[in-house]
Amino acid sequence: MNIPDIIIAIDGYSSTGKSSFAKVIAKEFSFLYLDSGALYRGVTLFAIENGFISDDNTIDVPELTSAMNGLDLHFGPQGTYIGERCIEKEIRGLAVAGKVSPIATVPQVRAFVDSKLREFGKKKRIVMDGRDIGTTVFPQAELKIFMTADPMVRAQRRAAEMPGASIEDVLKNLEERDYIDSHREVSPLTQAEDAVVLDNSDMTMQDQVEWLKALISERFSINQ
Numbered sequence: 001m002n003i004p005d006i007i008i009a010i011d012g013y014s015s016t017g018k019s020s021f022a023k024v025i026a027k028e029f030s031f032l033y034l035d036s037g038a039l040y041r042g043v044t045l046f047a048i049e050n051g052f053i054s055d056d057n058t059i060d061v062p063e064l065t066s067a068m069n070g071l072d073l074h075f076g077p078q079g080t081y082i083g084e085r086c087i088e089k090e091i092r093g094l095a096v097a098g099k100v101s102p103i104a105t106v107p108q109v110r111a112f113v114d115s116k117l118r119e120f121g122k123k124k125r126i127v128m129d130g131r132d133i134g135t136t137v138f139p140q141a142e143l144k145i146f147m148t149a150d151p152m153v154r155a156q157r158r159a160a161e162m163p164g165a166s167i168e169d170v171l172k173n174l175e176e177r178d179y180i181d182s183h184r185e186v187s188p189l190t191q192a193e194d195a196v197v198l199d200n201s202d203m204t205m206q207d208q209v210e211w212l213k214a215l216i217s218e219r220f221s222i223n224q
């Protein structure tokens, strides 16, 4: 299938399979995949390790903001890095998951991450997933998908990736994150007006890819 040079923005609730879907699409269409949540997770790890966020999630915003000037957070061959250190494993654990939503409410953090993300948008042929890609980061994206799925289905999928974590804890974390992400003042998680909803509760990955191909064919008048 001949895909035009577009930006595909995928937003939606936590653990709806946005990144798995985005990775498959990127491979299928030879697009560059960018995981915006990984950058919020990277800033969160940095804040935890440097004592800018307390156990009760109080954030020292001035200290964090000034320290971010020297934060070399970027993507590399194995995922997300701070300088030369690959942080992919650390940013996927519950310690970071429990603090990332509060960190992502800080406007200075959002500005820091947005500036990195927008650099990539100059290239096109990218698929980026997150919470505000179609609304704030790339409002001009040619294709916007808003993903959702039943909360229990989402918790089961996420728990399967986290050995030792109970479904109850994972579900609680998901619901807390959904609430904070949807209610924060800056760039809350909302469906862009021109986004197409994908509820994948009962869909396989193959179903989702077929669904997207049909959507692209129709939208851009391409013969599959």
Ligand code: DC
Pocket (backbone or CB within 6 Å): 014, 015, 036, 037, 038, 040, 041, 100, 101, 104, 129, 130, 131, 132, 133, 177, 181
């Ligand atoms: O997609 P994820 O679960 O890795 O995202 C981690 C957190 O980062 C999520 O709880 C909210 C935040 N986030 C955001 O606020 N905006 C984005 N574009 C991506 C993620």
